[in-house]
Amino acid sequence: MNKYYTITELTREFGVSTRTLRFYEDEGLIHPERRGRTRLFRPADRHLIKEILRGRRIGFTISEIREIIQVYKDPPGEMGQLQLLMQKVSVKRDDLRQKRRDIDETLAELDNVEEACLTRLAEIGVGT
Template sequence: MAKQTYSISDLAQELDVTTRTIRFYEEQGMLTPQRRGQERIYSPKDRVALKLILRGKRLGLSLAECKTLIELYDPQTGNQKQLNIMLGMIAERRAQLEQQLLDIQQMQLELDTAEERCRTALAESASKTTAAE
């Protein structure tokens, strides 16, 4: 049985990305297709790597973090190390998001306070103008 391979357009269509995006990840050393003349031939491992990159991006991981995960991918020996490292990355990203959420909530409180002060100052200014007339 022939090994499954994919063209760049196959992967682009399946994963809803542009061929330019795929070539970018190739330039970054994250995908390593074989060449047949000018044609790129992607393996199942390249397909999994691309899926990992796209998932990592959705989770807010950097390209370096995605590259680390890809380098750890080894379907022959199992992927426990990869999964454990990914769990660590997820925990770190979650902590970053929780801090950002706290920062946003604090900023909202400061905006509420500033808005209230502005409204109070405007109301006082309007009542002084009315009283002077």
């Protein structure tokens, strides 16, 4: 069996264009197999794409995403590299925590906006 996905199956599933997936391949994020020139995506590729898009949603750059993926494939063996990586992880973590605070604050603001809207609607509604 060993299911394969075509490129358009995946573009439909994830709502991205073929150009995007090819771009990710060019950037070395994914390595779909080939039958001739045609790309064949395996479940592993599909999973990777999921992770890529998640990274994208929270604002990681392509190279940041690439870096994370690299770690999984081949964790650095050298001491210095490892320490550097851990530093980066720590920075990223702080960054993400800040983002979460930002999101919470913005969500609260959106609540305000909504309430203001409802009030307005009520006013208008009464006047009609």
